[in-house]
Ligand SMILES: Nc1ncnc2c1ncn2[C@@H]1O[C@H](COP(=O)(O)OP(=O)(O)OP(=O)(O)O)[C@@H](O)[C@H]1O
């Protein structure tokens with residue numbers, strides 16, 4: 001009897017030690033597991049749910065779509081996959097046009113953000129230590145106010161009776177208000193305004209690491225400032241440009257609030273279609289199909305980014 | 317009989333020679349800090365001129381003003397007779413090799429070297445040929461397709477050198493060019509540099525804080541301290557005739573004795589020091605009053621250590637106790653205490669010690685002696 005009790009105790013303490021030891025050696029993997037689980041639960045699971053809905057049919061019930069797995073009367077399991085929604089997206093030129101419009105607006109906004117953000121990031125990096133921190137704070141400062149509030153503020157600025165028009169009329173530059181609100185222009189203003197910090201910050205991080213003696217070396221070898229910029233600065237900051245551009249382009253493509261509030265009904269963007277299908281038409285399957293198609297549109301640039309990133313990592 | 321002096325190797329002694337680089341009372345201020353303090357400098361064609369000095373004394377700042385990365389706060393810099401004030405780096409006939417090499421990380425060895433040539437709008441075949449030649453010279457042909465991060469420290473240094481050389485500049489500025497190399501590679505590179513200077517006739521200005529490197533490489537050396545030149549001269553002049561205690565201590569080691577002039581002859585002076593009590597007979601005259609305070613600098617290798625007294629007179633000898641011995645193979649260093657002063661001596665080991673016993677042992681009484689031409693009198 002005694003013997004048995006002792007052995008179990010030995011086994012138990014051995015097991016405890018083993019767990020402890022494996023914890024010690026594997027703690028890095030455990031730490032990685034936490035964000036991984038997070039992604040799995042909050043990103044991958046919704047993705048599968050949306051994918052599932054996108055291959056069902058709309059019905060008037062709750063939930064408003066047919067189940068994927070149904071039981072026939074004889075008890076056999078039936079799996080119903082309906083690809084009509086995707087076919088519908090493909091056939092109706094409205095959707096293609098909207099996707100194209102979204103990508104174009106997002107792409108053009110990205111270029112504007114780059115043209116605006118690049119010199120700003122450059123100026124911040126080259127400014128003195130104290131000024132640098134103040135300028136960076138200014139870049140981040142807008143995030144302290146609600147995004148929605150800031151977009152409403154832009155409505156106030158751009159409206160026919162808004163601040164800008166009133167000012168221009170008061171100065172006698174125009175006598176009829178220029179329509180700015182509910183135009184593509186307003187959408188660009190909103191997107192560029194909102195997303196330019198996402199361009200500046202990765203560019204700043206990248207330029208901060210740039211070795212400025214390389215620029216001196218180029219000048220020393222006879223390169224004029226423009227040549228130095230094109231042959232040294234630009235290639236060296238390319239990772240920052242790519243990161244910033246994707247951080248602007250991807251969310252801008254699916255943007256809903258800005259085109260809805262600043263574009264009104266006049267600017268077609270995929271975010272608004274998505275919203276309408278879900279809420280106005282209560283056609284969840286089509287809305288899900290729109291979302292999945294949007295994802296496909298966005299996965300391509302993301303994969304490009306991955307490709308560049310791994311190439312850049314391999315180089316350093 | 318007047319003999320024609322050959323100025324070929326010593327252009328700075330030729331009164332008719334035009335300096336190639338002329339620095340005229342140049343100062344550089346950073347805020348209220350003076351990094352370079354109204355220096356004057358003349359460097360002649362084909363020289364290998366070293367700027368030597370401790371950390372932060374302004375060497376890099378001076379070099380950067382020559383390259384055009386900084387503008388002098390006051391004064392002028394002439395290169396080949398042209399005032400360089402306001403001339404941007406890309407229009408100056410100088411190339412610089414950076415302390416950190418500053419190789420372009422996104423380009424291959426080949427493209428790094430070709431970079432400067434492309435800016436001169438040369439034809440592709442011309443560029444290829446020049447790159448080929450210079451890579452052969454620095455023995456990097458095998459590595460032409462590599463990126464800088466795939467090279468060793470010595471190889472990077474050679475790429476940096478090749479990149480600066482291929483432009484065939486009139487002046488090559490080198491900021492601590494050999495700082496990152498180990499001793500063996502360093503010596504090899506020093507001789508490569510001297511060969512290049514010989515073959516190409518380029519004027520080199522080299523910044524270093526390694527005094528041995530400066531001695532080996534240079535035609536002339538400028539010793540800098542606090543943004544000023546303390547002394548400019550050939551390695552021999554600076555070593556044998558330092559003008560101040562600072563220079564004597566900076567180049568090599570020196571035992572320093574404080575004393576007073578007690579006799580000032582036309583061809584000699586006698587200095588009496590109190591600590592330790594000693595009379596120095598020195599074979600060079602000095603225009604200075606008897607009784608003034610001076611310092612005598614005596615190099616460690618110029619002192620002879622013996623067990624028995626060999627000196628004939630009472631001048632230039634000292635008696636002391638061996639306080640420490642360092643055996644360094646080729647030579648040994650001794651620390652001898654005379655009075656309260658520790659004196660450092662280095663002496664070559666010309667024969668093997670018999671029965672493992674060193675000729676001079678710890679705590680032995682020894683006699684030190686030196687020649688009249690061994691020491692120098694310094695007034696500051
Ligand atoms: N841009 C600058 N702003 C302010 N002070 C500077 C600047 N550049 C250099 N200095 C100061 O000028 C002095 C000389 O600097 P410099 O780089 O010329 O020294 P150095 O002789 O090359 O030293 P080291 O041997 O350590 O390289 C230093 O005290 C440095 O702090």
Ligand SMILES: [Mg+2]
Pocket residue numbers: 375376377
């Ligand atoms: Mg320096």
